[in-house]
Amino acid sequence: MRLKTKRKGIYPKHNKSRTHNKPIERIDAPAIMVYPMSMHIGAPAKPIVEVGSTVKVGTLLGEAQGFISANIHSSVSGEVISIEDREVISGVITCLIVKNDGQYTEEPPYPEAGEDVTPELVPELIRRAGIAGMGGATFPTDVKMRPSKDGKIDTIILNGAECEPYSTSDFRTMVEYAGEIIEGVRVIDGVFNVDKVYIGIEDNATEAGDVLREAAAGYDKIEIKVLESKYPQGSEKQLIENCTGRQVPSGGLPADVGCIVSNVGTFQAIYRAVRLGKPMVERVTTITGTPIVDPKNLLVRIGTPIDDLIDICGGFQEAPRKVLHGGPMMGKTIKDGSIPISKGTTHITFLTAAEVDEEERIDCIRCSECLNVCPVSLQPILISNAYERGDIEKAEQLGAMDCIECGNCSFICPSKIPLLDNIRKSKTAIKQNKKAV
Numbered sequence: 001m002r003l004k005t006k007r008k009g010i011y012p013k014h015n016k017s018r019t020h021n022k023p024i025e026r027i028d029a030p031a032i033m034v035y036p037m038s039m040h041i042g043a044p045a046k047p048i049v050e051v052g053s054t055v056k057v058g059t060l061l062g063e064a065q066g067f068i069s070a071n072i073h074s075s076v077s078g079e080v081i082s083i084e085d086r087e088v089i090s091g092v093i094t095c096l097i098v099k100n101d102g103q104y105t106e107e108p109p110y111p112e113a114g115e116d117v118t119p120e121l122v123p124e125l126i127r128r129a130g131i132a133g134m135g136g137a138t139f140p141t142d143v144k145m146r147p148s149k150d151g152k153i154d155t156i157i158l159n160g161a162e163c164e165p166y167s168t169s170d171f172r173t174m175v176e177y178a179g180e181i182i183e184g185v186r187v188i189d190g191v192f193n194v195d196k197v198y199i200g201i202e203d204n205a206t207e208a209g210d211v212l213r214e215a216a217a218g219y220d221k222i223e224i225k226v227l228e229s230k231y232p233q234g235s236e237k238q239l240i241e242n243c244t245g246r247q248v249p250s251g252g253l254p255a256d257v258g259c260i261v262s263n264v265g266t267f268q269a270i271y272r273a274v275r276l277g278k279p280m281v282e283r284v285t286t287i288t289g290t291p292i293v294d295p296k297n298l299l300v301r302i303g304t305p306i307d308d309l310i311d312i313c314g315g316f317q318e319a320p321r322k323v324l325h326g327g328p329m330m331g332k333t334i335k336d337g338s339i340p341i342s343k344g345t346t347h348i349t350f351l352t353a354a355e356v357d358e359e360e361r362i363d364c365i366r367c368s369e370c371l372n373v374c375p376v377s378l379q380p381i382l383i384s385n386a387y388e389r390g391d392i393e394k395a396e397q398l399g400a401m402d403c404i405e406c407g408n409c410s411f412i413c414p415s416k417i418p419l420l421d422n423i424r425k426s427k428t429a430i431k432q433n434k435k436a437v
């Protein structure tokens with residue numbers, strides 16, 4: 001049964017059919033790999049190797065700094081040939097460049113990992129493995145998985161609602177690694193002993209629900225929630241409400257309503273860290289879009305430059321006009337193909353000139369569509385206007401920080417006003433103002 005869901009949303013074209021049924025292909029890494037010291041939200045990691053250092057698969061390259069941060073590991077064996085600042089997805093970041101020796105010699109697994117790991121050790125192993133949310137948000141996972149004294153977590157929610165157009169990496173991960181995902185759930189259930197586990201998927205991915213249901217046979221806490229295919233169905237607050245009926249308060253966190261939410265792939269990474277003792281060095285990424293001859297779901301070693309994946313997908317049949325890290329709703333434009341696949345790269349979308357909306361901005365026609373589609377009931381045009389006249393205080397009063405950056409407002413706006421861009425910039429300015437105080 002599909003649940004008709006409550007919050008507002010929109011219905012962009014899925015554009016998933018070219019990769020939906022394509023099994024994940026594991027590929028080799030290229031000769032040169034790039035490891036930004038920030039592939040996560042929070043403080044960048046600090047490099048702990050030098051130019052000339054020999055590394056293996058799993059060698060710690062950068063150490064997490066502070067509570068909200070994540071370790072960075074090498075995904076190949078070889079030699080560190082440079083440490084330099086480069087522009088990547090999250091800005092200009094220190095990157096370690098490693099020359100791949102093609103041997104893929106591995107570090108030994110963590111000796112504490114295995115079937116008998118104590119609940120106390122689970123967050124430590126997740127931190128050591130450098131796991132950050134794989135749905136694109138890249139929040140360091142160990143922080144979520146530490147029990148707090150302030151309140152009980154009674155519900156785990158796996159986010160398999162892959163609502164961003166073009167991406168099929170979560171879908172293929174659910175279909176092909178269902179057993180590992182369910183084992184990851186058991187690991188986290190061992191920490192919190194929850195009452196209920198929901199796996200939220202959209203109704204265009206019911207095959208994944210069938211495979212997960214089979215993998216979870218006999219594990220009665222688990223319920224698959226089949227939700228309407230709607231954007232942004234996979235946003236954290238929306239998913240919590242649709243699965244549990246609970247509403248996260250403005251400025252609040254899932255833990256405030258007793259929930260942990262994480263992407264399905266993140267649970268697979270947790271299984272691999274805690275049971276197998278392996279750090280996060282690879283992920284499934286969809287390389288897709290009309291210009292690509294043979295779009296694919298690839299198991300890619302983190303640090304692989306995007307340029308190196310194009311030939312593997314048959315090259316271009318038409319010149320791309322735009323490349324997005326992610327999809328058209330929340331994705332960021334990539335201007336340089338040397339940018340690597342990172343922990344949050346769900347997909348890379350190539351768009352043709354005809355698919356890129358290049359109409360010019362005109363004045364707001366006061367149609368109210370941006371208000372109608374905002375899933376968190378903001379007034380996007382008012383926040384945008386406040387930002388454009390430099391009134392950051394007003395943008396904050398209007399709730400800019402509650403924006404989940406879904407992009408619905410920009411997508412729907414007939415006047416092509418860059419609402420999401422302006423709201424993102426407002427949020428940055430609000431944070432900077434707070435730091436300066």
Ligand code: SF4
Nearest residue numbers: 374403404406407409
């Ligand atoms: S204001 Fe934020 S949350 Fe609301 S529609 Fe726009 S991007 Fe989405």
Ligand code: SF4
Nearest residue numbers: 364365367368370413
């Ligand atoms: S959708 Fe665009 S044109 Fe309509 S009210 Fe919002 S900003 Fe104005």
